[in-house]
Amino acid sequence: MVSRPGSTGRRERAKEDKRRRIMDAARALFAECGVGGVTTQRIADRADVAIGTLYLYASTKAELLILVQNEKFATAIDEGLRAAGAAVHAGGGAVASVLALVEPVVACLREQPENGRAYLQEIVFGDPVGPHCRDGLALALRLESGIADILARDAGNVPGEAAILARVITAVIHVSTTATLHLQDGLPEVLDDIRRQVGAVLRSPS
Structure with a gap:
């Protein structure tokens, strides 16, 4: 069968x-009710699509949550990197610069604490080869690399140590949120x- 031009x-x-409708519906319902108060059928109904159609885009509610949160997480990291760059340029110390980076990220995760908690648990303990989880892990590594870059500028840290400290600080963020x-x-x-905790990790006054 030959497709007609434009089909x-x-x-x-x-x-x-x-x-777009599925994402908008999931985003709105997760914000309104939290991930525990939402079903995939309810999202499909809000999006005005059949449940089978929804499953073509995400096979579980957890995948939908990861899709929605990945978008927000990426935006928050972008904002944090800009803020950290400004803090470094202004001569802020390592603690201030790291906090400038992580504040938008923490705000994103705490906007709806249940959702942020479920999202991080899926990223850390979920299927690492799932495409949406893999994207979330890439974002988490981007955040960690941003922290490591800040720490590597500090005269007291060699790059390898900066990477280890960044991993520790990322773990602090996960636990605290x-x-x-x-x-x-x-x-x-x-x-x-x-x-x-960041001040203690970096042996800096809080």
């Missing part, structure tokens, strides 16, 4: 429209906890 383009536009102990804390309290 492929229409199909691609229709696919992209469905994907997901631990049950901090679920009821507001963003300022979580950031202050991270600031104190």
Whole structure:
């Protein structure tokens, strides 16, 4: 069967429209209800697509959450890298520069704590070869590399040590944003906890 001119383009536009509707519906429902209060059927209904169509784009609710959060996580890392660059340019120390980088990331993860917690758990403990999880892991490594770059500029750190310290600080961020102990804390309290730990890791006054 020969496709008529323009039919492929229409199909691609229709696919992209469905994907956009699914993403918009998932984003809105996760924000409104948290991941635990949402079903894939409810997302499909909000997006006005059949449940089978939704599964063509993401086979589970967890995959949908990762898709949505990956977009937000990437934007937050971009914002943090710009802020960290400005802090370094202004002569801020390592702690201040690292905090400038991680603050938008932590704000993103704490916007809906249940979602941020579930997202990080999926990234850390989920299927590492799944395409969406793989993208999330790449973003996490980008954040870690950004921290390592800041630390490598400090005269007291060689590149290998900077990478190890960045891994430790990334673990601090994960624990402080997901631990049950901090679920009821507001963003300022979580950031202050991270600031104190980063200061201790870098042997800097808090």
